[in-house]
Amino acid sequence: MVNTEWTLVRGFKEKTLMSVVRKPITPKPPRTREKVLVILREQCKQCMLCIEFCPKNVLCLTDIYNRKGYHPVTACDIDACVNCEFCERICPDMAIFLADRKEAERAYKEGALEEGTEIPEFERDIPEKEEK
Numbered sequence: 001m002v003n004t005e006w007t008l009v010r011g012f013k014e015k016t017l018m019s020v021v022r023k024p025i026t027p028k029p030p031r032t033r034e035k036v037l038v039i040l041r042e043q044c045k046q047c048m049l050c051i052e053f054c055p056k057n058v059l060c061l062t063d064i065y066n067r068k069g070y071h072p073v074t075a076c077d078i079d080a081c082v083n084c085e086f087c088e089r090i091c092p093d094m095a096i097f098l099a100d101r102k103e104a105e106r107a108y109k110e111g112a113l114e115e116g117t118e119i120p121e122f123e124r125d126i127p128e129k130e131e132k
């Protein structure tokens with residue numbers, strides 16, 4: 001014979017424990033990064049230090065040549081960037097860094113960036129640049 005009282009108590013305990021251990025499944029809000037990654041293609045010397053040190057494998061080399069004859073770095077997976085600044089700190093040529101999002105967006109939209117400046121996130125999200 002089943003002990004109904006014990007089954008109910010055990011069921012209650014399991015339920016309570018489950019609600020403590022298991023967090024509710026809720027969709028995460030979209031992540032907004034405070035800064036944006038900026039690459040100065042003409043300053044890159046293809047040393048690949050940033051690629052090696054990026055903890056999220058965001059960076060890779062392009063197929064194009066810059067004026068120095070190197071393949072500059074680009075972002076192959078910009079969504080994975082966590083703004084850790086490792087790339088900025090390791091780059092010996094200051095060819096890659098993080099910039100304030102709003103300032104960078106304004107400069108990008110106004111077309112005020114130097115030639116060869118790449119902001120991978122904007123290249124994807126803001127297709128139209130205003131001509132100066």
Ligand code: SF4
Nearest residue numbers: 054081082084085087
């Ligand atoms: S900021 Fe960090 S995660 Fe983003 S590209 Fe640079 S090293 Fe990678």
Ligand code: SF4
Nearest residue numbers: 044045047048050091
């Ligand atoms: S560390 Fe700097 S110079 Fe070296 S590949 Fe990266 S961006 Fe280019």
